[in-house]
Amino acid sequence: MSRRPWLRWETLLAAAVAAAFVANALLSPYFLNATTLSDASFNFTEKALVALPMALLIIAKEIDISVAAIMALASVAMGYGAIAGWPTPALVLLGIGVGVACGACNGLLVTALRVPSIVATIGTMSLFRGIAYGVLGDRVMKHYPRGFDYFGQGYPIGTVSFELLLFLAAALITGIILHATTAGRRIYAIGANATAARMSGVAVDRYRLALFIATGAASGLASVLLTSRLGSTRPSLAVGWELEIISMVILGGVAVAGGRGTILGVVLAAVLLGLVTFGLSLQNIPGIVLSIVVGTLLIVIVALPAVSARLATARAARPARQG
Numbered sequence: 001m002s003r004r005p006w007l008r009w010e011t012l013l014a015a016a017v018a019a020a021f022v023a024n025a026l027l028s029p030y031f032l033n034a035t036t037l038s039d040a041s042f043n044f045t046e047k048a049l050v051a052l053p054m055a056l057l058i059i060a061k062e063i064d065i066s067v068a069a070i071m072a073l074a075s076v077a078m079g080y081g082a083i084a085g086w087p088t089p090a091l092v093l094l095g096i097g098v099g100v101a102c103g104a105c106n107g108l109l110v111t112a113l114r115v116p117s118i119v120a121t122i123g124t125m126s127l128f129r130g131i132a133y134g135v136l137g138d139r140v141m142k143h144y145p146r147g148f149d150y151f152g153q154g155y156p157i158g159t160v161s162f163e164l165l166l167f168l169a170a171a172l173i174t175g176i177i178l179h180a181t182t183a184g185r186r187i188y189a190i191g192a193n194a195t196a197a198r199m200s201g202v203a204v205d206r207y208r209l210a211l212f213i214a215t216g217a218a219s220g221l222a223s224v225l226l227t228s229r230l231g232s233t234r235p236s237l238a239v240g241w242e243l244e245i246i247s248m249v250i251l252g253g254v255a256v257a258g259g260r261g262t263i264l265g266v267v268l269a270a271v272l273l274g275l276v277t278f279g280l281s282l283q284n285i286p287g288i289v290l291s292i293v294v295g296t297l298l299i300v301i302v303a304l305p306a307v308s309a310r311l312a313t314a315r316a317a318r319p320a321r322q323g
Helices: 009-027 034-041 045-059 067-083 088-111 117-136 162-180 182-192 194-199 204-230 241-251 263-282 287-322
Strands: none
Touching (some): 034 162, 034 263, 045 162, 045 182, 045 263, 067 088, 067 241, 162 182, 162 263, 182 194, 182 204, 241 263, 263 287
């Protein structure tokens, strides 16, 4: 990554966010409205909350494909808890607890049984989603206690939603952990070279397990927010979100090969995707257009380092051939 600030990926993302904001303001007369802007945040906050620990996981050269299925399973558990008469605090703890349990399951498969994370979490994705469908079927649960709707629909400060404040706080904490603590430096080291990190005394498997648990916990928390906002539980909750969450992380500049990335980049990518999605909806443009754009961007972002490396190798080889 270049030392010139105007060539940093985060700077380019910030410019893209500004451009998306201006474009939306010019294209829609309803965009520059405090309530509308607040509604726009719902397009990314729940996904971005999961993207934060997912970024740490990918930096450590692992991945979790099961996050959306965890959200569905946690929502089903909360739905049954609500039917049983559990109060709102207990439901929140139940949703997060299911996420922690699922994350621990993924982590143990990877660290104890040595199953590659992409294989393990594809398997648990089917398992968790299958359990949600098996338990609930095609039914929908809507009977939640009073006060539960605040998490997904509350506005503690003017038109600023509870979800947005929670995401900003989580982003700040995650950024401090990754960029200003020993744990963060070790996560980078694990992603760059796990063997060297282990030989240096880093408890690699312990960190990997903790990151899977954190990702599961964030998925459970996101399930609380989404279920609260929708006011209902169904097994199809958050279908396809795992790809959107991973897209946020990769678009944010986190290297799929591990060892590189920033939380600021992930936050900017989340805001960018949220603005683009909301802008398309205001213009009644199908969401498939966004999928095409994001997919193209991801291919370019992932391919660029490999192409650059090959070009650099070719340039270095020319003087040797000439000599």
